[in-house]
Amino acid sequence: MTTLQETPLPLPYTKEDFVSGQDVRWCPGCGDYAILSVMQRMLAQLRIPRENHVFISGIGCSSRFPYYMNTYGFHTIHGRAPTIATGLKCVRPELTVWVVTGDGDGLSIGGNHLIHAMRRNTDLKIILVNNQIYGLTKGQYSPTSEIGKITKSSPSGSIDYPIHPLCVAIAAEATFIARTVDMDPRHMGMVLQRACEHKGVSFVEIYQNCIIYNKDTFQPIAGRESREDRILYLEHGKPLIFGKKRDKAIRLNGPNPEIVNLADVKDSKEILVHKEDDPLPNYAYLLTQMEYPQMPVPFGIFRCIQKPTYDQMMDDQIKAEVKKKGPGKLEDLLHAGSIWQIEEHEEGVS
């Protein structure tokens, strides 16, 4: 029998173990630095062997991420990281496979792959860094930019309605869906760790500040002064209460959420209680519809449910086939079906 550990084993890693030797080439002040740093620190807290982490990215500023992680990494092509990650995970299910993508990479050119990776529930950890702008191509509007946004490619204002990353994830039935922000390292660390521990596809949207082309776009929501009044931090089993003084709550008015002063609530049952494991996607979808400035913006884990993963089912099918038929014998396979012999010097009428 195992004996109880009096003290936990020392952690095998420090943050520095996850820092690669490559010079980081993001702009000074870029939100990606915070994400990189939180990721390195978070991984050092886990007991997953470093060589079992693989970071796979597409194209864009955030997709340089793998170069800076001292793990296995693959900087691929625009929008296609989920496809390579899927292939890798199918053949090496023991690895922890991360996908780092952006709003353009993941939702514009790579939207199709993102949807299919999520609906298959392949055990991938997908981090979508959303700064609502094309940074690496120097400042065009992205599929998550707000309508009317003035950029180099939309001097009269963008006429593209934005796509909502979390709605896409819910529609694709992702089993783990979360949102966090670069300005809140503690919250980000918690979310990334939960994403890593989830068995199945994890989809995390990180609001990220592009200091050059879309500076402070999330400041009104996530800025230090206003954060507590404008963010609704989701905690499983806890009522939806927010505000600096924690004096406001969310309840349903018909099918829609509304803000209510806690003092005015007569029956605490009126207040919505966060339930991340709701098997139906309706409630998580409702949360995604809460947007600034009308409503506080939900942060945290929207959804976390369990269902069999693609890689696990693939493995199960193979094991079942081997059990049923035995390990394949090549000689038998080649000789399967109708075969015939031609003898030496054979003559005769057929």
Add this chain to the structure above:
Amino acid sequence: MSKVQTKEIEAVTIRFAGDSGDGMQLTGDQFTDTSALMGNDIATFPDFPAEIRAPAGTLPGVSSFQIQFSEHEIFTAGDSPDVLVAMNPAALKVNLTDLVKGGLVVVNTDSFTEENLKKAGWKSNPLQEGTLKDYAVLEIPISTLNANALKDSPIKPTEAERCKNFFALGLMFWMYDRKLEFTVKWIEEKFTKKPELIQANVTALKAGYHYGDISETIPGRYVIRKARLAPGTYRKITGNEAIALGIVTAAHLSGKQVLYGSYPITPASSILHELALRKNFGIKTFQAEDEIAACGSALGAAFGGHIGITATSGPGICLKSEMINLAVMVELPLIIIDVQRGGPSTGLPTKTEQGDLLQVMFGRNSDSPVPVIAASTPANCYDFMIEAIRIAVTYMTPVFFLSDGYLANAAEPWYLPDVAKLPKMQIQHPQSSDGPFLPYVRNEQTLARPWAIPGTSGMEHRIGGLEKADRTGNVSYDPANHHKMVALRREKVNRIAHSIPLMEVLGPKKGKLLVLGWGSTYGPIHAAVTELQKEGKEVSACHLHYMNPFPKNLPEIVKCFETILIPENNMGQLLLLIRGTIEGIHTVGFHRVTGQPFKIREIREKIEELL
């Protein structure tokens, strides 16, 4: 009993033609199986529309299956059928012009109704108007005879009608003295759970056979002796089946597992179907959301240390190009199978063409060399599939494998290999390094970089599409480094020429004319050149299977001939490559893009024109 004389002949070509729903592919397959099992050499050419069920009775809905079977070695399914079995007026209309003059037409007269004649565009009934005066005609009310034979069967009349192809097959079996037992066995296995269908189909088959025996209208009965092929064990195989078996064999030889990522596309899909059944052979199949994802999944698997394979046709190659270029940059083994079809764009999905050679050579941004292998017969798809995988894992490179719609579906006897004698593939993944691991240090001979795989402690490294610094693999924009890396990638592919066999010439090694082919033109070129050589003509042939790099002796071979004739099912793609790489030779192209393979006589005529 029939008083018909039985004659011995060397070879015969039969074409079964009917509506897409008439079961002509199945009928042809059964005739092929039986002929193969009776020891003939066989070659088949299935030809069917892209639509699953085009409107019944129309010209676009006609599906056909041609088989040549013989007592000697044959290389094609025959230029022109000796016998045409036409199940309806449309099938007669589409196929009649191909029949040899004096050949036999077998028609199902029941289908020659006014409505069907109109649908097929016959202004009058060809059975009555002398249209068929140059041919022997066997008018048989196949539907009626079949229905009579099945009148006691419990199955519905519509189901009984669907057995009529077996009546026609039975008749052909009688005419060519085939045994019924193989098809009977097949029917019994196919309909294990439906005994009434076994009985009905077997009855229809035997009714057709006995009709031949008793009708006394059949003009002749023929015997074709067993072919004198090399002694050994054979099975019938199509190109796509051979590819699938080649993949399973390569997995065995390398001790590796395979991820086959694919998106359904004609004419490549049957490889996916076949491999999906091979889970207990270490084969994982992944049906991706699109062509790009299919290629990406295979590359991801290669990164993980497995053999990553994807297959498609031309339109899919367009979509995969960027991913293949990534494989060039990161130098991982990736096998891309292109079963070519008529194009451009969606083109002719079910018809054959050799139009993708230049696409796979050059269809990527920048200088991006990728080795290209092309099979030339259905059976040698097996050998060259294994070879493509060997090259990919030995040189750490993506490799193209070219097949085409003809090879994919055509069948021939396959001399079964002795697996124990096939060379093993030695693959090593580095487990440790002195000092930091350098992912772009190269093997001195092959220039391959090490294949270190995720999960190996101490070998953590990053790869990607940005230019790599020599040795370290770090991102590098250094001008001199870029030039060096472009040259290294080129040189690595060129060095493959050291490990591939030299080409051999069929016929004299120098002279007036050399016919240089590649891919599925092998059959008609080989047959035409052999025939002409027997007639004393001075012509030689050689056939390319390695398209990039070329075998080392190709320049010296072609320089020994006054003229090089290059027949292709495209507008001159190998021609352009040869002209661009070998100086001082006289080349002539011969192009045909009809969606059909060359006929032997077309090649003959072209050769004779040049002699």
